[in-house]
Amino acid sequence: MRRVAAPLLLLVLAVGCAGRGALPTERLHVGTSGDYAPFSSAVEDRIEGFDLTLARAFAADTGLELEFQRFAWPTLSRDVGAGHFDVAMSGVTVRPERSVIGRFSVPVARSGAVVLTRAVHADGGLDGLDRPDVTIAVNQGGHLERAARERFPHAGLRPLPENDAVRRALADGEVDALVTDTLEAPHWQSRIPGAVRLGPFTSDRKAYLWSLPADHAERLDAWLLAREADGSLARWRERWLGAPGPPTATPLAALVAALGERLSLMPAVAEAKRRSGRAVRDRAREAQVLESAFAGVERHAAEFGVVTPPRPQVDAFYRAQIEAAVAIQGETLAGPVSPGPRFDLTTELRPALLRLGQRIAWALVRLDGPASRKELSRRVAAELSPYDLDPAHQDALVDALQALAQSRASARANSPAITGSASEAP
Numbered sequence: 354m355r356r357v358a359a360p361l362l363l364l365v366l367a368v369g370c371a372g373r374g375a376l377p378t379e380r381l382h383v384g385t386s387g388d389y390a391p392f393s394s395a396v397e398d399r400i401e402g403f404d405l406t407l408a409r410a411f412a413a414d415t416g417l418e419l420e421f422q423r424f425a426w427p428t429l430s431r432d433v434g435a436g437h438f439d440v441a442m443s444g445v446t447v448r449p450e451r452s453v454i455g456r457f458s459v460p461v462a463r464s465g466a467v468v469l470t471r472a473v474h475a476d477g478g479l480d481g482l483d484r485p486d487v488t489i490a491v492n493q494g495g496h497l498e499r500a501a502r503e504r505f506p507h508a509g510l511r512p513l514p515e516n517d518a519v520r521r522a523l524a525d526g527e528v529d530a531l532v533t534d535t536l537e538a539p540h541w542q543s544r545i546p547g548a549v550r551l552g553p554f555t556s557d558r559k560a561y562l563w564s565l566p567a568d569h570a571e572r573l574d575a576w577l578l579a580r581e582a583d584g585s586l587a588r589w590r591e592r593w594l595g596a597p598g599p600p601t602a603t604p605l606a607a608l609v610a611a612l613g614e615r616l617s618l619m620p621a622v623a624e625a626k627r628r629s630g631r632a633v634r635d636r637a638r639e640a641q642v643l644e645s646a647f648a649g650v651e652r653h654a655a656e657f658g659v660v661t662p663p664r665p666q667v668d669a670f671y672r673a674q675i676e677a678a679v680a681i682q683g684e685t686l687a688g689p690v691s692p693g694p695r696f697d698l699t700t701e702l703r704p705a706l707l708r709l710g711q712r713i714a715w716a717l718v719r720l721d722g723p724a725s726r727k728e729l730s731r732r733v734a735a736e737l738s739p740y741d742l743d744p745a746h747q748d749a750l751v752d753a754l755q756a757l758a759q760s761r762a763s764a765r766a767n768s769p770a771i772t773g774s775a776s777e778a779p
Contacts, residue, residue: 380418381569383408384438387423388516390540391593392444392559395423403593404442404561407461410585411576417569427494427514430454433564440573441562444536446496447610449617450694451562453705456712458561459574460601460610461586462594465553466500467538469523470530475549482530482551483507490522491532500555501532520544536594556735558601558610571715577602578719605724605732605758608716612674612750613736615709618702619678623685625698633682639675645707646671649714657718660764662757670717670753671710677737677746684740721765723758726751 385404387395393402400421412419424432424441433441434454446464447457468489474482482489483505491501493512501510511528513519520541522528533541535553542548563570580586581602590598600606626633647667654661685691696702724732729751737747 379416380420381408381412381440382420382422382438384422384424384429384432384441384443386426386443386516389444389537391536391595393442403462403589404444406589406593407580408442410580411573414576415569415572425494425514426492426516429494429562433562436564439564439569440567444559445562447558447560447614448496448499449614449621450696452614452618452709453621453696453701455565456563456567456570456708457614458563458570459577459607459716460558460560461577462536462559462590462598462601464534464536464557464559466497466504466532466534466555466557467550467552468530468532468554469538469542469545469548469550471523471547472549474529475551479504479551479554485509487530488528489530489532490519490528492516492519496557497532497534504554523548539595556738574607574712574715578604578607604716604719604721605729608713608720608754609732609736611709611712611716612733615674615706615713616677616681616737616740618705618709619681619740620685620691621693621696622678622698622702622706623682624691624693625696625702626682627686627690628695629698631698633679633686642675642710643668643671646710646714649711650717653711653715654718659718659761662717662760662764666753666756666760667717670750670757673746673749673753674713677740677742677750680742680746681740717757718761720758720761722762723755726755729754729758 385393385400385408387393387400389402391402392404393400405421408419408421411417422438424438424443429441429445430451432438433451440458441455444462444464445451447460451457468479468482470482474487484507486509487505488509488511489501489505490511490513491498493514498510498512511522513522519531519533523531524545531541534557536559538550542550561573577586581600586602587597587600590596601610623633625631647664650667651661730747733747733750733754737750
């Protein structure tokens with residue numbers, strides 16, 4: 354696995370090497386912050402937490418050797434883009450700008466941004482904090498800073514580079530409030546007497562962010578699905594996050610999450626087209642997307658050992674995605690220019706969309722049975738809620754998903770020799 358030299362090595366942990374002959378053990382370089390409980394906390398000379406537990410279990414099951422390296426949140430995207438480590442495992446929130454520079458895993462947990470404040474500032478709720486005389490601390494450079502700026506544009510925001518300094522700022526009375534998330538908040542609230550929690554005001558997914566070319570990404574995804582199926586993920590969530598939490602590493606959950614992640618890039622695609630003067634619709638490009646999508650479904654079905662879903666059903670699902678994407682782009686272009694990061698359509702956004710298309714294909718062939726229409730509608734609506742799509746686009750996606758799930762179930766029933774299963778070990 355390729356590696357760019359970087360400092361701040363914490364430790365090397367060799368696991369699962371016995372009985373593997375003279376072949377050298379492959380090393381996985383894991384970036385982690387060490388400052389974000391319950392995902393990654395430095396305790397003396399060791400890092401502990403939910404993500405570190407999963408990293409060590411994955412290495413033990415696959416015979417990899419782990420090397421942990423500290424990163425700082427303000428430089429996470431730069432470190433991932435430069436390949437300073439193979440994968441970031443530290444409660445990383447799925448965000449579109451991160452999808453462009455790397456490759457996310459199947460989600461492992463859900464969270465939401467919240468505010469901790471004193472009772473004197475809590476009476477007005479979240480809206481009451483959005484005023485110039487209120488100072489709000491937040492960790493610099495990460496998802497929460499962006500979420501805070503969007504939710505509190507009129508407040509005085511104080512981004513702090515050290516995560517624990519955010520907690521101390523409220524505890525010491527230096528700020529009126531802080532922004533954290535639903536998983537970190539209990540750890541901080543217990544150490545700040547009188548702190549009141551408001552929110553959440555976002556709905557987020559936590560996943561592992563791979564530096565490209567993400568050599569072991571699909572291997573980790575398959576392992577996560579297997580650990581969700583055997584109950585290990587639920588036990589680890591309960592131990593570290595305080596509750597089993599909703600399953601995020603089922604085939605359907607992984608598929609719908611990847612779909613939402615793909616659509617989250619559409620505002621950036623629209624802005625790139627606005628700058629270049631390109632039309633929203635590109636029929637030739639859409640035809641290429643459909644061909645690439647079906648080829649990916651065929652390849653992943655063969656690798657997983659299942660029957661390829663019928664081409665008309667695959668096309669219907671990807672066409673529904675295209676139509677939803679076109680609607681989001683049109684809505685974006687009807688408004689003012691977005692102040693968000695700018696990406697090049699050809700060299701950055703389209704490669705990211707292709708990666709996500711392949712992740713969708715990977716999850717699609719693993720669908721293990723038809724979900725109810727109510728459940729499919731709920732999941733799709735939750736992932737697409739930020740885009741205010743009309744019901745027709747959501748219904749088209751639900752219809753296509755339901756047809757694919759039913760096709761997968763029928764193929765399994767009629768082909769007992771096919772052994773592909775979401776729960777099988779990677």
